[in-house]
Each structure stands twice: as structure tokens, then as C-alpha cells.
Amino acid sequence: MAGEIAAVWNELRYQLSRFGFDRLNYGYSPALHDPDNISRSMRFALSSHPDTRVRDIYIGPRLDRSPMRIWAGRNVGALSWAEAPRLLQEYGMVDIADELDALLKRLGVHAGYTIAFPPNGRNGRGSMGLTAREGLTQDDVDRIWDRHGAEIMALASAAHGRLTHMPLPLKGYKVTDRQRELLGWIADGKSVQDVAVLTGLSVSAVEKHLARARAGLEAETTAQAIARLALLNQLHMPSAE
The missing domain is CATH 3.30.450.80 (Transcription factor LuxR-like, autoinducer-binding domain)
Structure with a gap:
């Protein structure tokens, strides 16, 4: 437990x-x-x-x-x-x-x-x-x-x-709550434009957050970033706020 x-x-x-x-x-x-x-x-x-x-x-x-x-x-x-x-x-x-x-x-x-x-x-x-x-x-x-x-x-x-069912740490990088939120929306099938509307961010702001997440996760694509986060059990976690 x-x-x-x-x-x-x-x-x-x-x-x-x-x-x-x-x-x-x-x-x-x-x-x-x-x-x-x-x-x-x-x-x-x-x-x-x-x-x-x-x-x-x-x-x-x-x-x-x-x-x-x-x-x-x-x-x-x-x-x-x-x-x-x-x-x-x-x-x-x-x-x-x-x-x-x-x-x-x-x-x-x-x-x-x-x-x-x-x-x-x-x-x-x-x-x-x-x-x-x-x-x-x-x-x-x-x-x-x-x-x-x-x-x-x-x-x-x-x-x-x-x-193996707990959120596992990623060496050298910590995904922010905002990055996790945006990647979660993309994983649910939303487009960048949809995510901008849902979060109240501009499209360019969403793209910047996703780019930082890809760099931190050493992923070439957003799909790969989502997969890595999911493998670490970090895609859906309570906000730290």
C-alpha cells in the first residue's frame, strides 16, 4: 500500500x-x-x-x-x-x-x-x-x-x-505540470489548436511548451514524448500545485 x-x-x-x-x-x-x-x-x-x-x-x-x-x-x-x-x-x-x-x-x-x-x-x-x-x-x-x-x-x-506502477523519475529532467497537461490533451487526440482553446493559451505558447517537453524527454516527436512519459507512469499525475 x-x-x-x-x-x-x-x-x-x-x-x-x-x-x-x-x-x-x-x-x-x-x-x-x-x-x-x-x-x-x-x-x-x-x-x-x-x-x-x-x-x-x-x-x-x-x-x-x-x-x-x-x-x-x-x-x-x-x-x-x-x-x-x-x-x-x-x-x-x-x-x-x-x-x-x-x-x-x-x-x-x-x-x-x-x-x-x-x-x-x-x-x-x-x-x-x-x-x-x-x-x-x-x-x-x-x-x-x-x-x-x-x-x-x-x-x-x-x-x-x-x-512499476508508480511515477518513475527521469534522470536529469522534470516535466512541468503544464507540459504534462498539454501532452495529456494531445494523447487524448486533441490538436494543438484544440489544446489552445481548452487551456486558454495561444497556439504558439502551446507549441513552445511541447517543444521544451520534447527536448527534456530527448524525444524527436510529440508522440515519442508522450510514449516516454507514459512508460514512466508520468502522463497522468496529480498537479503539484
């Missing part, structure tokens, strides 16, 4: 910490067509790792070639990190095994599980990396999962489902 992203995230962190997972990474791409290059998509990410290096690397492209991220982009379910060597072989990535292992060790990412959520109707994909607390080995984690995996999956899936 949480009404904000922070509330969902904090509750999930608390619940999963009871099972030994004290650091979480979560990523959601509302419209993913290239699962091997997840970081290049319009992607929402959360991390509870205290080391900012982990957050930066997780959000960026460096881990796009990690076997767990590739697996999560192509599959549904949960996978032990003990499977990483097998995936490196399967994906023909043995040449980066030592480099990847050294990187994860430096970041304190030593044992855990990866969850890949089912795609939604918009071809959106989400995944979560659960890092075990210090002192737990991968064998310990696998035993925890054998006993409590269904509970952990239920908690993670509930959080994922709630997050």
Missing part, C-alpha cells in the same frame, strides 16, 4: 535483511528491446550498497557483459551466483572471468542471488541482485534460498509490481 518509491524500497530492504541480504540492486526498463545492452535503455535503478562505486557501476554499461545481467535480460526466475562460471562458458565470456571476479571482489559482492521478473505488457523487464551480508558464503546463501526462496520471491515480486 506504500505511496512512494522510498517507502517500498525501505520496506523491501528491511524484509530481505531478515534473510541475510543486506545490499540490494534493482533495475527496471519499461520498454526493453535490447536485453544485452540494458544500461542504454530508459532505465530506473535503485541501490542500497553503501559504496557509491557499486551504484555507479550497476547503473552504467560496465556490467552489461556480466553473465547475471545477461541471464536476467533473457530469463524469468531466480538464479544462484554459484551459476556464474557456467554462464560464462555458455555465453562465451570466459575471457573476462578473471577481470569480472576481481571487480566483484573489490566491490564486496561475494555471494547472492539474481531475480529476473516476468516482462510486462509493454516489454518492460526488471531484475534484482541480492547481495548476502559479510560472513555468509554462497553455500550458506543457497541453503537459505532452499528454505525461504518462495518467501523472498514473493516479497521481491510484490515490491517490483508496486514500483
